[in-house]
Amino acid sequence: MSTKTKSRWDDDTETTAAELARLKAEKAARKALKSQQKQKQRQSSTTADNDNATPTSSPASKRRKLGRGDEPNIEAGGGGGGEGEAKLKLLRFNAPAITPCAHVDRYEKLNHIEEGSYGVVSRARDSRTGEIVALKRLKLERETDGFPITSLREIQTLMAARHENVVNLREVVVGGTLKDVFIVMDFIEHDLKTLSEDMQEPFLQSEVKTLMLQLVSATALMHSQWIVHRDLKTSNLLMNNRGQIKVADFGLARYIGDPMPPLTQLVVTLWYRSPELLLGAKEYGTAVDMWSIGCIFGELLLKDPLLKGKNEVDQLSKIFDLCGTPTDTSWPTFRKFPNARSLKIPKSNLPPQSKIRTKFPLLTSLGIDLISRLLALDPAQRISAEEVLKHPYFKEDPRPKSAEMFPTFPSKAGQEKRRRRDSPSAPARGGEAPSLGDLGGLFGGREEEAVGAGFSLRMGR
């Protein structure tokens, strides 16, 4: 639908421009009406001819429509185009109906898949079609402020982000009481986290490229719809047996605007959280997702999470360790963040080095370029989803493996329970972001370390 809309707008601007040009000509020739009529007749007959050649070109059909509206006698002169002129082709969408929720009875529960802080997910069978679905029961019992805004956002954004790499929301069904609300989604066999844990070897370069392209194209769609996901991580990327990944769990997703409304910084699972969030930014945007994608990229290559911080401070220190410390040139605005005040960056003659190159010895230089731009400390300099899709890394050999060629894996989530994960979970909803307090200790103890590892730290106290 969204692509339709886009092309629709293209059409509009084109036709309006064409129309305006025509209007100007009309103004000039207003006095000589008769000659203008002739001109129009000629014009419409040419468009009719054009139509015969390319019957689907909409700008031509628009001009023809206008001609028809002006002069009904044109049809006689139109010749072969007369048949098409009788009918206007207007853009029509099939409007979704306003229908009440169906009852959850339609679905037969099979087994429990997992339980998060936002709901319980089970595998179920649609008793009408026999299809297997995932049924997510929202936890509403403890809600005191009505239907939770986060669940509203989850449903809203899932409905808006229709994409082959986003998990498909089928419908929302309800149970007997007002507290029973279930989201019905397609059932997907694996998630990328469990899958890669069970694999002996990391994904091949060509496979990583395919996965990245799928992930980024889904993200590009979300961002074009003003949606930020805010919890991208490997355990939220589901994968089916046809080599397709699906972005899932929109529990923290929301719409953003331009200018940004103030947002909570307590989003994104710690290991995938961007430096600006850790530094307490209240205004942030789609770049937080791009950072998470950078972390996922690294994780796919290494088969191990890239930045496993124990807490917020440790996470920041791991980030600066990998990407270098921010400087006034690499991130001009970072000192403005609330938590940056207590951060003392050592002044050194040596430029703060990024260790990304050494971390990924087998990656090509284009690959290094991509991951460095995804993991750019300054959100303003971080690469956007659209730009990633055009990145030459995906054009060089090895080419992305076609999804159909992906190996299939034994389905784990089928009948048995999933393993509990040992990665930290997404921050709880509605919680207060902990103040990092004194970040002075972030580089503590480092001053004794030998100088020469790229940068030196000095505790100015």
Add this chain to the structure above:
Amino acid sequence: MVSLLCNPLATADQLASSSTQADGIPADLEASLRWAGSELIQSAGILLRLPQKTVATAIVLFQRFYLLSSMRSCAIIDACHAAIFLSSKLTEHPAKPRDIINVTTYLLSAPLPSPISPVAGEESTPPEKYYVTEQEYYNKRTRLLNIETEILRACGFQTHLSLPYTLCINYIQSLSVLSAEVVKKSFGYLTDALLSPSLLYLTHQPNSLAVAAVYLGARECEVKLPAAWWDVFDCEREELGFLVVCMKGVSEFVESETKLWKGRKPGIPWELEDLDMHLERRRVLDNELEI
């Protein structure tokens, strides 16, 4: 499914079979109640300093809800509260239940038309008349929260609503007739259309609404537009004509409703008990007339 140009619409069947009327409420009273609710939401939205986006969404949610639910199963005052509350969350401008309830109580304590900006010289309502006791507040809040979920269930969580305001500016710009006057007039008609008894926002897509508003706005500002320009924005001449008549008719409809209810005692039946009493009185009156 979700698009800038596409909203969920009511089907012909849904419009023809009103469950409110099936529940014994005459069509004219249903229209009155729908108008009163929409008007209350609009006024409350202004006092709550909510953007028009939130207000319009609330009115459309309110109308979608009563498309399928009966006004006898749920009091319109509660539906108004819930629609404002839900829309304020959907459009990311959260309003508190307490503020919503306080504001509507204040508005309903004042005589029609609602005193959004009190008329100079007229006596303002004494504060005791719009004081909400804790007990009242908790009752209303509980109902608000229940109806909120009811609204979501009634429309299958299909809360998507694309409003025609931005499209309207877009169209005016692409016709190269952008001026504050035209925009103001057109926006006025779009807001009017929210109160239309023909439920324009449930029956027409935003592009058509925007085209009709631009047509009226331009005509009133005596701005000339090219012939058959509405074709470009995918609006048929017949649809445009219908919408123009409806939009022009709103002010007359509102005037007649205001006249009908102004100073009337008892007034608009906001609560279910009021509604039952109203229907009972009406039945008695009808019987008397027959005799």
